[in-house]
Amino acid sequence: MSEAASRVPALLAGELRVVNLGLQAFASDLERRGVAVLHVAWSPPAGGDLKRAALLAALDDEEDADA
Amino acid sequence: MSPSAGAAGIKAANQAALARLVEARPMLVDCRPAREALGLEGRRVLHAGPPLRWERACPTIQAAVLCAVRYEGWAADDTGARDLVTRGEVALGPCHHAGAAGPMTGIVTPSMPVFVVENRLTGTRAAATINEGLGRVLRFGADDEAVVERLRWLAAEAGPLLGAAIRRVGNGAGIDLRAIMAQALRMGDEMHQRNVAASSLVARLLMPALARAAADTAALARVAEFVAGNDQFFLNLAMAAGKASTDPCLGVTGSTMVATMARNGSEFGIRVAGLGARWFVAPVETPRGLYFPGFTAEDANPDMGDSAIVETAGLGAFAMAASPSVARFVGAGGLAEAVRATEEMAEICLGEHPHFRIPTLDERGTPVGIDVRKVVETGVTPLINTGIAGKAPGTGQIGAGIARAPLACFEAALEALARERRS
Secondary structure, three states, X not given: OXXXXXXXXXXXXXXXXXXXXXXXXXXXXXXXXXXXXXXXXXXXXXXXXXXXXHHHHHXXXXXXXXX | OOOOOOOOOHHHHHHHHHHHHHOOOEEEEEEEEHHHHOOOOOOEEEEOOOOOOHHHOOHHHHHHHHHHHHHHOOOOOHHHHHHHHHOOOOEEEEHHHOOEOOOOOOOEOOOOEEEEEEEOOOOOEEEEEXXXXXXXXXXXXXXXXXXXXXXXXXXXXXXXXXXXXXXXXXXXXXXXXXXXXXXXXOOOOOOOOOOHHHHHHHHHHHHHHHHHHOOOHHHHHHHHHHHHOOOOOOHHHHHHHHHHHHHHHOOOOOOOEXXXXXXXXXXXXXXXXXXXXXXXXXXXXXXXXXXXXXXXXXXXXXXXXXXXXHHHOOOHHHHXXXXXXXXXHOOOOOHHHHHHHHHHHHOOEEEEEEEEEEHHHOOEEEEEEEXXXXXHHHOOOOEEEEEEEEOOOOOOEEEEEEEEOOHHHHHHHHHHHHHHHHO
């Protein structure tokens, strides 16, 4: 068993605190069960359009290089 | 405006563009005919939004153009006016290309008085007509004789008197619009759908000067009643201030910041600081909102007007949290939703406005400086508070609501920015 996997039983035995990325439905389901959830609205850059995501990455790289 | 960022990188260019925008000092300095203020000569009619061919104009804008031709006396009726336009004897052009910003249909003709706003940071000037009031007015496409009569009164009496008064305020120093807008934000205005506070503040400054400038007390009373009776009087001033503040950003090489957003009833257009005068357009959407009794969404015209320059400058829907009463009026709910709208716009902006602060957000500045990259990356498009015109020609205003800028404008601009960087 990996180190991460060995920590799962202890994690689930205690009170869950969840950070949910992306789909709101997962957060809503947990909230209905009384689990504390911090939802982060996230979606793939440019809605998953790879060409535009590459343009964004190129422009961001230039900004990083400027900094 | 000559490019000043040279070959500087995107970050430096955006900082320069944003600084120009937020440090602008728009001052109201005059009111005079567009012929004098803008050099608008001959049979020219300005309209809102990106360039628009007559055949593609929506019926509401066409009705307003024909009404404006009658108002100028170039034709006696709509048939004669239409003949002139279709023969090319009346030239149409965007307000934004002539130094003006026009609400809704955005119609400006040579004899119409316009407010002149000067940005003391750069010397840039921009103009806007006098707001006609609500309901059946030319900017919403109403075109009857009462509309023409009001326009003639504005040109003959209100414009000259307002001009004389404005030139007297502060011995010609003008009226500080940025200070008024900053104060009005604290009083519940967002400067697009709600201008009650800003209109009152500017009226407070104008009234003594109007009284001193007027030779005729009856005329003074008419103008004073008109100014005091129009809660949206300040809107056109906010728009001229917005244009005088954003125009200097056009030409900042390398910047990905949006410098113009405008609609013409058919298309939504943006211009980007680093890409100069080019428009990036996409089909415009129809606003969603609340309607006056007797009207429904079926009656609504697609979105139009240069008033989105207010959002471009960090006000309007971007400042919704300062104006929860507007959030309800435009169908966006109460304070919590107003705050969410402002927070959402913050996701696509370069910074917060150092002078436009929102008390309900612990004095944070309004989000300002829309970044094309952030819009495309997140898919969050700018939100715009807007009036809704009827789509049947001659109807006028039928409600108020919110509209989104179409993502396609920003996607096209992103591709142009990437090409620009490679070349």
